[in-house]
Amino acid sequence: MAGQPVCAGVGKHAAPTAELMRSIHLTMVRIRRFEERAVELFMAQELPGFLHSCLGQEAVPAGACAALREDDYITSTHRGHGHVIAKGLRLDRMMAELFGRTTGYCKGKGGSMHIADFSKGILGANGIVGGGIPIAVGAALSASMRKSGQVAAAFFGDGAANQGSFHESVNMAAVWKLPSVFVCENNLYAVSTHESRQRLVPDVSARAAAYGIPGVTVDGNDPLAVWAAVTDAVARARAGEGPSLVECRTYKWLGHYVGDPGKYRPAEEVAAWKANDPLPRYERELEARGVLPAAEAERVREQVAREIEEAVEFARRSPHPRPEDALEEVEA
Amino acid sequence: MAGQPVCAGVGKHAAPTAELMRSIHLTMVRIRRFEERAVELFMAQELPGFLHSCLGQEAVPAGACAALREDDYITSTHRGHGHVIAKGLRLDRMMAELFGRTTGYCKGKGGSMHIADFSKGILGANGIVGGGIPIAVGAALSASMRKSGQVAAAFFGDGAANQGSFHESVNMAAVWKLPSVFVCENNLYAVSTHESRQRLVPDVSARAAAYGIPGVTVDGNDPLAVWAAVTDAVARARAGEGPSLVECRTYKWLGHYVGDPGKYRPAEEVAAWKANDPLPRYERELEARGVLPAAEAERVREQVAREIEEAVEFARRSPHPRPEDALEEVEA
Amino acid sequence: MSNIFYKEAVRDALREEMRRDERVFLLGLDIGRFGGTYKATDGLWEEFGDERVRDTPLSEAAIAGAAVGAAMTGLRPVAEIMYIDFTTIAMDQIVNQAAKLRYMSGGQAHIPVVFRTQEGAGRSSAAQHAQSLEAWFAHIPGLKVALPATPRDAKGLLKTAVRDEGPVMFIEHKLLYNSRGEVPEDEYLIPFGKANVCREGSDVTVVALSRMVLRAIEAAAELEREGISVEVIDPRTVVPLDMETILASVEKTGRLVVAHEGYERCGMGAEIATQVMERGLYSLEKPVRRVCGRNVPVPFAPVMENYVIPGAAEIVRAVKELL
Amino acid sequence: MSNIFYKEAVRDALREEMRRDERVFLLGLDIGRFGGTYKATDGLWEEFGDERVRDTPLSEAAIAGAAVGAAMTGLRPVAEIMYIDFTTIAMDQIVNQAAKLRYMSGGQAHIPVVFRTQEGAGRSSAAQHAQSLEAWFAHIPGLKVALPATPRDAKGLLKTAVRDEGPVMFIEHKLLYNSRGEVPEDEYLIPFGKANVCREGSDVTVVALSRMVLRAIEAAAELEREGISVEVIDPRTVVPLDMETILASVEKTGRLVVAHEGYERCGMGAEIATQVMERGLYSLEKPVRRVCGRNVPVPFAPVMENYVIPGAAEIVRAVKELL
Numbered sequence A, B: 001m002a003g004q005p006v007c008a009g010v011g012k013h014a015a016p017t018a019e020l021m022r023s024i025h026l027t028m029v030r031i032r033r034f035e036e037r038a039v040e041l042f043m044a045q046e047l048p049g050f051l052h053s054c055l056g057q058e059a060v061p062a063g064a065c066a067a068l069r070e071d072d073y074i075t076s077t078h079r080g081h082g083h084v085i086a087k088g089l090r091l092d093r094m095m096a097e098l099f100g101r102t103t104g105y106c107k108g109k110g111g112s113m114h115i116a117d118f119s120k121g122i123l124g125a126n127g128i129v130g131g132g133i134p135i136a137v138g139a140a141l142s143a144s145m146r147k148s149g150q151v152a153a154a155f156f157g158d159g160a161a162n163q164g165s166f167h168e169s170v171n172m173a174a175v176w177k178l179p180s181v182f183v184c185e186n187n188l189y190a191v192s193t194h195e196s197r198q199r200l201v202p203d204v205s206a207r208a209a210a211y212g213i214p215g216v217t218v219d220g221n222d223p224l225a226v227w228a229a230v231t232d233a234v235a236r237a238r239a240g241e242g243p244s245l246v247e248c249r250t251y252k253w254l255g256h257y258v259g260d261p262g263k264y265r266p267a268e269e270v271a272a273w274k275a276n277d278p279l280p281r282y283e284r285e286l287e288a289r290g291v292l293p294a295a296e297a298e299r300v301r302e303q304v305a306r307e308i309e310e311a312v313e314f315a316r317r318s319p320h321p322r323p324e325d326a327l328e329e330v331e332a
Numbered sequence C, D: 001m002s003n004i005f006y007k008e009a010v011r012d013a014l015r016e017e018m019r020r021d022e023r024v025f026l027l028g029l030d031i032g033r034f035g036g037t038y039k040a041t042d043g044l045w046e047e048f049g050d051e052r053v054r055d056t057p058l059s060e061a062a063i064a065g066a067a068v069g070a071a072m073t074g075l076r077p078v079a080e081i082m083y084i085d086f087t088t089i090a091m092d093q094i095v096n097q098a099a100k101l102r103y104m105s106g107g108q109a110h111i112p113v114v115f116r117t118q119e120g121a122g123r124s125s126a127a128q129h130a131q132s133l134e135a136w137f138a139h140i141p142g143l144k145v146a147l148p149a150t151p152r153d154a155k156g157l158l159k160t161a162v163r164d165e166g167p168v169m170f171i172e173h174k175l176l177y178n179s180r181g182e183v184p185e186d187e188y189l190i191p192f193g194k195a196n197v198c199r200e201g202s203d204v205t206v207v208a209l210s211r212m213v214l215r216a217i218e219a220a221a222e223l224e225r226e227g228i229s230v231e232v233i234d235p236r237t238v239v240p241l242d243m244e245t246i247l248a249s250v251e252k253t254g255r256l257v258v259a260h261e262g263y264e265r266c267g268m269g270a271e272i273a274t275q276v277m278e279r280g281l282y283s284l285e286k287p288v289r290r291v292c293g294r295n296v297p298v299p300f301a302p303v304m305e306n307y308v309i310p311g312a313a314e315i316v317r318a319v320k321e322l323l
């Protein structure tokens, strides 16, 4: 099925507008800068816990969420910073959560792996690989039963595609023709294990055939390719034709978690993917398209850098929880 | 993938010998008679618990197990009587288990859903739908690590193919190229739920594509078709080329459990499948092939009927466990 | 009052709540036209249709997860897991997601989901279809756990569960579905965390769960004939747990028996006994006695199954040993 | 004696057993070249290769099930479930299959499988990576449950687990991997069901599990300075549980504190307290005190996490309250 147009039965997406392309760029810069800063802060031991960086993968969340409505739902993963930023939450409250402060989205109870903003349809990152996929199916079921026109997108990795929850969820969504989109971020590895040791079929999208839904594999370092595929999948979902599986091939620059040297990855592989950095590549494209002159892109980066610094300051200034706060919000 | 020869890469099976065809017939008659008797005994309240009858499905276990060696492994299901009989256990000790007697294979601790005979490679029926599939993968892993040349076959239903354990197991076996065969007994329903409400793809075998292994769908009421497909799959497995998925389309005559009127199934559907009774159909074929004259088939049926009556008598004569026996064999 | 089956009480509670609130819907295996393995949803599909009485594919993890996702986004699902033994397949969604998402999201997630399931032995269904695992769920913060013993409680507690704003494990008992009992004609709810003193007594307190409540009442009747006065308490929910009622009773009797089908080791009996000791040790004249499922898998043959699952006789014996 | 890390003790036990018995092999996520998340299998892949140190696809149910199937057919697998929180995905295979197949098959199935996993809080890894769920497994008949607190115990107990003929839950602690301790040079095994009296004392008995054993020893040292004599007991395995040693100690001290990270409600503390009461109520001068994880999910922020997980200070306080 790989390569089959995901929009089977739906008219192809229109061309992206200049405004859309610029907003995707802004999102990518936000994710990039946020992650760079988070890594620095983590190294400086300002952040508790551990961190799964999505540096290098920015094009997937930016392109995918640009295809979603503000009221659409997403479920995310342990590597979820990009998804939630792209879905539009506030960077200051997100950074505050990484710091474990009361002003954080989860009041310091969740941290990096559990960022959620229900007001933006962000149903939560998740510490359980595959854990968010069935939840997205439930959100899609709810949307269809409430006839709200919302779509639910589940982000997950190449490793997660081998979990039983992936199988059960995609099958259920397919049978019920739910308005859902399954977005696989294939970064070639699950921790140290290369996809070739996790799966015989080259493309995760080939699994769509097992559920009778469209599957497609796109260049996950090309935000417009991601946007186009997800846009078609979303159109299909909203049209009541059911889910699609969109595989985006990309790469994470750092190891599995910040601090993991990632020795299991060949240096040339890492180098090649870094050379294929989605951000400058996209900026070159936007400049070529006359959508975003280099100087403008530079201004965006500066503005975002300021925005992130303010978020860091906000987080640092924010109060720590009181120990007893741990006893709140256990039961409804 | 449906219909693709399961033996991809392996020479096709030789023609079945007369002896093999007769032994398959004997197995089918054994299963048929055992199940008829079990149902009677259950109705007469001689058997505790509940019973999942495989009446009408005899061709699948008979054909599949005829393709296996005595030391090959199988894992079975809640509807497992056919599988374990076909794999060659003793009917008297099996019947005694249904009666819950000490002479039963499980000493009365397991009952109908947990029949096992490790001396025959029968690793157990299973009360958990999908529960036996990963266990078969483990047996195949063990066989390959021990270089024993054994194959492990997992029997499961169409419903089980929607369990996460199916996905994880087939994928793992495929990646490791384990000597395993996944035999799906597709009897169109999981309890009351028709396969069309469980799965969008018409064939379970289409799911093989998700794992990069061969998948095939055969007439599950034709024991030779089942034997041929499984024989090729086993050859492939023994050759170290990995697992295959063999879907056998068949039908159970009774409802989900004995006593279930099965109202959810159209009368015509039941009638049509009963008209397609695998046993007389096979007997006609064997007669036509000059392998088994009608009179001989009749003798087989009589002999088996006697065998089963002896098994019933053995079970009835066998002692009940003592209450305290329940405390034994908990921990190794 | 009308006299109905436990399974009808479950069905009536679901019907009333579905009529009252269109956000309430059911999903699970064969709960639709088939009416559920124990017929506890019989007739609901006819009234509410495919949308609100959803037969699912055979996928417990997705059933539970879809219920969690639907609950977080404005609906009030009641997901059925056919046997509590099968929650092992849905455990991540129940325990790591449903129970924790509200907390992990700093109170944002609102997850009004009910997981209906049933437990218990007594049908010779062997070790994978006869467990009583309430203690597992009681161990996990964020879940409420209800165990109705009568039609009246089944209806009143289930309506409360559906209206609860958080995840509830609603654990029925397979041998109670065909038991009958009086149920009020008019609408009523039974609050969580309020024990039912099924029978007052002065000599010994018996706290029993689920079907063991009936066994305890039998035992009490038998003991009364011998002049022994037993107080029978059914907590009805183990999370929240009404320790006040239990402690008050133990203060009166000084003797406590805890009875349930679940495995004794690390079962609810240990928790109740420990809390009694922590808060009422000095009113205890004798050690608490546990009358629980033995620490073995549930065997198939009736003679063995009856041996590992306690009945009225074991309660009677335990009570006498305390005197 | 050599002084090594807990993670090295685990690794050494596996290496020795794999050298001794070629049927022993490992499977799990990233245990091969990567050496395991906590580096407890570091170097084993180099020595034993892909066959016997198997990285698996990301599929916990299949990892556990494949281990069960391999164990039943002549091998001795050690399956790693990276975090105990993820056993929720493998629960059917552990609880309905591994724990019950021997029993359900009338003793035919022989399942020498070890499920290695790790539990515990303290790294700000939040609610899905910090649970301590030993009580869940102790509740299930058919499983043995070991919780090593020191490098010495980790090595000796793991070697025993690998040689055990039935399924064993071997639960390490994520904060202990980098703790050091003395380990005998020569081969040794530590039997299951034999508690370790880590420190003798006469005033109060503290029974602690896993990492809490270290906290209990700290507390005892601190209390000694105040003239309070504390006996610290580490059961090392909770199934089987060495009640004799615990009861003997309580007879001496008359006072008991049970300490573990796991949620208090329905935790091991309740079981131990109840058994002490059942068998030694009259030697108790005060109610048993539980010092356990609070009944809330484990929060991310350190100040909250430290609040919900008890430490030496809480043990000290509990001991004093008993005097």
Ligand SMILES: Cc1ncc(C[n+]2csc(CCOP(=O)(O)OP(=O)(O)O)c2C)c(N)n1
Pocket (backbone or CB within 6 Å): A078, A079, A127, A128, A129, A130, A156, A157, A158, A159, A160, A161, A187, A189, A190, A191, A256, D029, D058, D060, D082, D086, D089
């Ligand atoms: C059920 C479960 N198993 C294992 C883990 C540990 N773990 C965290 S991330 C990860 C790898 C996930 O790989 P993938 O899905 O490809 O996502 P990626 O990290 O590559 O973005 C693993 C094994 C987990 N969190 N949950």
Ligand SMILES: Cc1ncc(C[n+]2csc(CCOP(=O)(O)OP(=O)(O)O)c2C)c(N)n1
Pocket (backbone or CB within 6 Å): B078, B079, B127, B128, B129, B130, B156, B157, B158, B159, B160, B161, B187, B189, B190, B191, B256, C029, C058, C060, C082, C086, C089
């Ligand atoms: C995990 C699990 N879920 C549900 C059940 C209850 N159950 C027993 S058999 C069955 C249907 C199985 O359907 P299928 O796999 O097609 O096998 P069939 O009964 O048709 O032979 C169900 C739902 C179970 N035993 N285990």
Ligand SMILES: [Mg+2]
Pocket (backbone or CB within 6 Å): A157, A158, A159, A185, A186, A187, A188, A189, A190, A191
């Ligand atoms: Mg990956």
Ligand SMILES: [Mg+2]
Pocket (backbone or CB within 6 Å): B157, B158, B159, B185, B186, B187, B188, B189, B190, B191
């Ligand atoms: Mg079926």
